[in-house]
Amino acid sequence: MRFLRRVLNMLVVLLFVSLLMFVLVRVLPGDPVGAALGDGATKEQVEKFRVQMGMDKPLQVQYLAYLRGLLDGNFGVSLMEPRDVGTIVRERLPATLELVLCSLALAIVVGVPLGILAATHRNGPVDQASRLWSLTGVSFPNFWAALMLQLVLGAALSLVPITGRITGPPPEHITGLYLVDALLSGNFKAMGDAARHLITPTIVLAVGPLAQITSMIRSSMLDELAKPYVGFSQAVGMPRFLINYKYVLRNAFSSTLTLIGFLFPLMIGGAFVVEKVFAWPGVARFGADAILANDYNAIVGVTLVICLFVVVVNFVTEELYVALDPRIRLER
Amino acid sequence: MPDSLSFPSVSVQAPVVRLNGLRMDFHTGDGVEQVIKDVTLRIDPGEIVGLVGESGCGKSVTAKLLLGILPMPPAVVKAGSIEMFGRDLAGLPSGEREALKKFVAYVPQDPSAVLNPSFTIATQMIDMIVWYESDRKLATYFRKRHTRTVVSRARDHAAHLLEKVYIADPEQVLRRYPVQLSGGMRQRVLLAMALSGSPQLMIADEPTTALDVTVQKRTIDLLKDLVEREGLAGLYITHDLGVAREICARTYVMYAGTTVENGPTGPLLDAPLHPYTRGLVEAIPSLEGGLPRTIPGQVPDYLAPPRGCRFAPRCPEAFERCRETPERVEQAPGRQVACWLYGKEAA
Structure with a gap:
C-alpha cells in the first residue's frame, strides 16, 4: 500500500516535470527548425518541417500528443539525429550510469573511511588534510580538474587515454555497462580497456562528492562521539574499533545517506560537463548537445529519464534510511 | 560462566579501590585547573561507600x-596514588588497564542516553558478553560473535542477567530497542549489563537523578x-x-x-564535624516546611x-x-576530618 502510494507519487512528479520542461523549452528563445535545417532552407521547407513535427498546433494539443506518444514508449524524434529520443537515450544511458556509479562508489569507498579517520583522530594529520581537501575539493571546477588530469595523466604521462569510452571493440552487450559486460563474458582485454578509459572521468566526477561525504561523515561522527553511549561503551571496556565502526558509524551514517541521495542527481548534472570534456558517449553529453541545438524532444526526454532516476534513487535512500534507524521504523 | 576469581591479576583481599592523596590538574585552553587537590578514599571488598558533595566538586x-x-591529557596526575584491585594504576600498560574494566560494573547517571538507540538490547548485551569472553582480542571476538552456539549461549546469559x-x-525486553522501554526499565537493563562482566566493584554515578521518585526508590x-x-x-556517588x-x-x-570528612554514614550525618558537612546536612529540606538553610557562596x-x-x-x-x-586527622575510630577545628593542635 505504502509502495503503491510512492509509485503514484513518482508518476505525478514525472508528469509535472514533463509539463514544465515541455512548456519551458518552447517558451525560451531559440529556433530549432532553423538549426536543424541549416541556413539555406527555404520558407516552404521550414513550414513543411514545422507541420511534420506538429509545431503548427496549439501548445496544449502538442503536449497531449506528446503524452500519448510517451504511453507508447515514443519520446518523439530528435532534431540532431532523426531517430526516436527514447532509442538514443536507451543506447547512451549505460555509459552515463557506469560513469556516475563508479564515481559514487569511489566517493563512498574513499570518503567514508577518510571521514571516520578524521573524526577519530581529530586535529591529527589525516583530519587536517581531509579538511583542506574538503575545502578545495568542493571548490574545484569540474572542467578544470578534467583538463588538468587529461594534460598530466593523459598527455604528459600517457598513462590513460584522453577521451572516449573504449578503444578496442566493446564487449558483448548484456547490461550496457562495459565493465560488467566484460566481466560477465570473460573478456578481460575489453575490461582493462574500459577501465583505463573510466579512470580519469571517474576521478573528476568524484572529487566534489568525495569531499562532501568526507566532511559529512566527519562532522556527524564527531557529534555522535560526544554522546553518552560512547563514554558508557568505553567505561565498560568495549574496544575502540567496535565503538567507532559499529556503534558510532551506524548512528552517524543516516545523514550521509541523505547526502548520497542528493549527490546522485548532482553528479548526473556534473556528468553534462565531464562527458563533454571526455567525449564520453553518454546520455548527459547528448543532453548537453540537445540544449545547445535547442532540440525540444531530446531535452524533455533526457530530463524525464534523469528525473526518473532521481526519483527512484530518493525512494531507495529513504528505504535504506528506515532500515538503518529503528526509531523511524518503529514510528510506522 | 564468568571466571573472575581465576583471573590472575585481581586480588580479592586487598581494598578494591585505594586513592591516596590524589592531586590532579586539568590543562584547558584557559589555563591549568587544579580540580582534584587531595582525594583519599578506600573501598573494601563487599562494602558500599558513598561520595557526596555539591555539583562541580570533583565527584564525577x-x-x-x-x-x-x-x-x-587534559587531566594529569600530579601527586598521590591510584590503586584498584590491589594494583597501582600508574604505569599499568593500557591493555591491562582496559582488562580491569571487566571487573567494574558501571551504573551511569542517565539511563536513556547511554544505551545505543540503533541496536536492540539483545545486540548490545551480547556484544558485551562475547567481548568479555574474547580475551580482549578483536579477531577472537568477531569469530565468536558469528558462531551460532556462542551467540545463543550469550543470549541465554543475557536473559539470565535480566x-x-x-x-x-x-x-521480550531483549528484542526491544531502547526507545521502546521506560526509564526504570532501561535502568534495570543497565544494571543487568553491569553484571555481564565479572564485576567486583560497582560504580554508580547518581544513578537515580534522572528517574522519577517512585522509580528511584525501587531502583535503589x-x-x-x-x-x-x-x-x-x-x-x-x-x-x-x-x-x-x-x-x-x-x-x-x-x-x-578534597575529601574533607569521612566515616560511617549514620554518625557522620547525625553529628557532622566539618563545617561543610554540617552545611550540607542543614541544607536538607525538612518535612516541617520552611526554606532549608543553604551554604552561601559557590564552589x-x-x-x-x-x-x-x-x-x-x-x-x-x-x-x-x-x-x-x-591535615587529615582521625577524630574517632574510622572517622577522619580535614579541618583546623580538630586535631591535637586544635584551639
Missing part, C-alpha cells in the same frame, strides 16, 4: 578516573539487593544525603577536590583556587589558620 571526575574514561534484575519477560532497593547478592563493593544514609556503610564528603574557580582550606571563603568558622591546608 573521581568516578571517571576509576572507570578509566578520564581523558589524560532475570537477576527482576525483569519478568527477558525475551534493587541496587542494594544486587550488590549484596553478588557480593560487590560499591562506590555510590550522590548529592542526596538521604540516599547515602540508606545504602552506604561509609561516606566520604567531598568539597572542591571555587579551579583556575585560581583559594590557598589553604578551599572551603574557608564560605566557612562560617574560618580563622587565620585556614590559609594553610589542614
Whole structure:
C-alpha cells in the first residue's frame, strides 16, 4: 500500500516535470527548425518541417500528443539525429550510469573511511588534510580538474587515454555497462580497456562528492562521539574499533545517506560537463548537445529519464534510511 | 560462566579501590585547573561507600578516573596514588588497564542516553558478553560473535542477567530497542549489563537523578539487593544525603577536590564535624516546611583556587589558620576530618 502510494507519487512528479520542461523549452528563445535545417532552407521547407513535427498546433494539443506518444514508449524524434529520443537515450544511458556509479562508489569507498579517520583522530594529520581537501575539493571546477588530469595523466604521462569510452571493440552487450559486460563474458582485454578509459572521468566526477561525504561523515561522527553511549561503551571496556565502526558509524551514517541521495542527481548534472570534456558517449553529453541545438524532444526526454532516476534513487535512500534507524521504523 | 576469581591479576583481599592523596590538574585552553587537590578514599571488598558533595566538586571526575574514561591529557596526575584491585594504576600498560574494566560494573547517571538507540538490547548485551569472553582480542571476538552456539549461549546469559534484575519477560525486553522501554526499565537493563562482566566493584554515578521518585526508590532497593547478592563493593556517588544514609556503610564528603570528612554514614550525618558537612546536612529540606538553610557562596574557580582550606571563603568558622591546608586527622575510630577545628593542635 505504502509502495503503491510512492509509485503514484513518482508518476505525478514525472508528469509535472514533463509539463514544465515541455512548456519551458518552447517558451525560451531559440529556433530549432532553423538549426536543424541549416541556413539555406527555404520558407516552404521550414513550414513543411514545422507541420511534420506538429509545431503548427496549439501548445496544449502538442503536449497531449506528446503524452500519448510517451504511453507508447515514443519520446518523439530528435532534431540532431532523426531517430526516436527514447532509442538514443536507451543506447547512451549505460555509459552515463557506469560513469556516475563508479564515481559514487569511489566517493563512498574513499570518503567514508577518510571521514571516520578524521573524526577519530581529530586535529591529527589525516583530519587536517581531509579538511583542506574538503575545502578545495568542493571548490574545484569540474572542467578544470578534467583538463588538468587529461594534460598530466593523459598527455604528459600517457598513462590513460584522453577521451572516449573504449578503444578496442566493446564487449558483448548484456547490461550496457562495459565493465560488467566484460566481466560477465570473460573478456578481460575489453575490461582493462574500459577501465583505463573510466579512470580519469571517474576521478573528476568524484572529487566534489568525495569531499562532501568526507566532511559529512566527519562532522556527524564527531557529534555522535560526544554522546553518552560512547563514554558508557568505553567505561565498560568495549574496544575502540567496535565503538567507532559499529556503534558510532551506524548512528552517524543516516545523514550521509541523505547526502548520497542528493549527490546522485548532482553528479548526473556534473556528468553534462565531464562527458563533454571526455567525449564520453553518454546520455548527459547528448543532453548537453540537445540544449545547445535547442532540440525540444531530446531535452524533455533526457530530463524525464534523469528525473526518473532521481526519483527512484530518493525512494531507495529513504528505504535504506528506515532500515538503518529503528526509531523511524518503529514510528510506522 | 564468568571466571573472575581465576583471573590472575585481581586480588580479592586487598581494598578494591585505594586513592591516596590524589592531586590532579586539568590543562584547558584557559589555563591549568587544579580540580582534584587531595582525594583519599578506600573501598573494601563487599562494602558500599558513598561520595557526596555539591555539583562541580570533583565527584564525577573521581568516578571517571576509576572507570578509566578520564581523558589524560587534559587531566594529569600530579601527586598521590591510584590503586584498584590491589594494583597501582600508574604505569599499568593500557591493555591491562582496559582488562580491569571487566571487573567494574558501571551504573551511569542517565539511563536513556547511554544505551545505543540503533541496536536492540539483545545486540548490545551480547556484544558485551562475547567481548568479555574474547580475551580482549578483536579477531577472537568477531569469530565468536558469528558462531551460532556462542551467540545463543550469550543470549541465554543475557536473559539470565535480566532475570537477576527482576525483569519478568527477558525475551521480550531483549528484542526491544531502547526507545521502546521506560526509564526504570532501561535502568534495570543497565544494571543487568553491569553484571555481564565479572564485576567486583560497582560504580554508580547518581544513578537515580534522572528517574522519577517512585522509580528511584525501587531502583535503589534493587541496587542494594544486587550488590549484596553478588557480593560487590560499591562506590555510590550522590548529592542526596538521604540516599547515602540508606545504602552506604561509609561516606566520604567531598568539597572542591578534597575529601574533607569521612566515616560511617549514620554518625557522620547525625553529628557532622566539618563545617561543610554540617552545611550540607542543614541544607536538607525538612518535612516541617520552611526554606532549608543553604551554604552561601559557590564552589571555587579551579583556575585560581583559594590557598589553604578551599572551603574557608564560605566557612562560617574560618580563622587565620585556614590559609594553610589542614591535615587529615582521625577524630574517632574510622572517622577522619580535614579541618583546623580538630586535631591535637586544635584551639
